[in-house]
Amino acid sequence: MVATLTSRQFYFLTVITYSMTRFLNRIVFAAACLLLVLASPAFSQSIPKKSFLVCGDSKVLLVDYTKSRDSIPEIIWSWDAHQAMDLPEHFRTKLFNTMDDCKAVRGGRQLLVSSSSGAIALLNMKDKKVLFHASVPNAHSIELLPGDLIAAAASVQPAGNKLMLFSLKQPDKPLYTDSLYSAHGVVWNAKRQSLFALGYDVLREYKIVSGNGLKMVAKWTIPGIGGHELQPAGASGDLFVTEHHGTWLFSLATQQFAKIPGFPDAENVKSLGRDASGQYIYTIPEESWWTYHVKFHEPARKFAFPDMHVYKARWFGNGL
Template sequence: MKGIIAFIALTVGSFAGFAQSAAEKLLLVCGDSQVLLVDYKNGKDSIPHVVWNWDAHEAMDLPAEFRTKKFNTMDDCKAIRGGEQILVSSSGGAIAILNRKDKKVLFVASVPNAHSIELLPGDLIAAAASTHKEGNRIMLFDRRQPEKPLYSDSLFSAHGVVWDEKRQSLFALGLTVLREYKLITTGQKSLKHVQEWKIPGNSGHDLQPTLDGDRLFLTETTGAWQFDLNAHTFTKIPGFTEAPHTKSVGQDRSGQFIYTVPEESWWTFHVRFQNPVHALSFPTMKVYKARWFRR
């Protein structure tokens, strides 16, 4: 790993060591070419305790163009399948699925200005391709056929995708709208756009489900909101002190918020928390998003 580990001066735990401490409070942090898994409780003041990391520049099972260019700006990271695999996307133009135990790349595909990735039933993968001459769309892939998307639909400045298991719907966030899609599995697999809502503010950015499965957290230029999936209404997130240009926001079972806000251009050097307030420092990494690690 790069300079961040030298700064942290902490031992990165092996997978075996991590498995023995699975009850710890963990978070995923992504930026530059890296994804980190951090133990919240065992950090020292603002210094994070990194228990696992993946650096695209060191992933020799990636094609050279992906390893050296397309994964230089990691912008989303999500745990799936009980935390054994991790979804990652990069605005450099790629998405991937990682196996956490051995760090193998299980799936990789080109997605112009990729800003989010989500796993759907049937080993299908949705991705948000943001502003780019070949982007501004939602793309659907079959995990067994990464070379060519099965389907795409125009969505300007696509930034977020979330699969709602309860409603069997894919929600996608664009510049000014939140959309709902249904998965079509008869014949050629595709998505059907069924409805959409204009979001408060402008320039939709982050989209995350709440733990109860009945709301979505979303951010845009002016602040952060929650969308009630039953009432189809937007309200402010209770108890969260929002900030303009919030890049990511989430909440764990204790009620603690995790969020990132840019300090320079689009990146930050800190992951911040609320209820209770705390911050972790990453001085040599351009952090984009941070997520509570969900098994």
């Protein structure tokens, strides 16, 4: 005789299976992090060509895309602001609790990070030494400019809603600020020698003036509200822009916004990038502003980070 399950039994079996799967994923993730801590801190290995950064909570992770299996990420490097003893205590325990941007710079030797809890920093990849830190209200993005300058987007907050410019030689002392409501993204275009900044409903272009200031030279109204992500879209210098209701490609040649060919458009895309092969990396919130997954398109793939409130993910090689 073949036993059959009642609908109630089937429901409980489904719940138990889901819970066990999530529990096992957490164990694997924790084990990977433990092995990473036990590994040599010298970061002597070469960084895999196809790797990506993930940021959320107080952490930034570097993942080897090729060696990752199924939905389990192969974490090869990490930085936790709560363990960065070269940060002042207030920064370490209060201002880096919600990491929201991470960008590799200077050939991958250094890393820019920002936190909506109120801070930005520049650190070495190899020894994890913090080289620069500054207070930025509701920081949402950070960019390295020529002349040892750093730009930061300060989003909605009584002391925020502005673009800020710092010098690495003068930590926590802005050289320049400009009002920009809900500032969310900053990207430097080396070919054009311009800084692009994204706000609530506008994209702006700035030039460096006098070595320690910025001058706005152009602006465009974006096709939506709630500008969020701003990232380079390849060698052309074109830009990916996301807002509350969709994703866009901004052409510098035509100065027009268009839908991204082949990309599965969605609301509230928090991060979006594309590597040289044409594969997209992106994040979409599952709960409030965070997700437990990093997604890919062309080809499609998804990695789980069950113990992390992931905000953004970036190809490591973009912008180097």
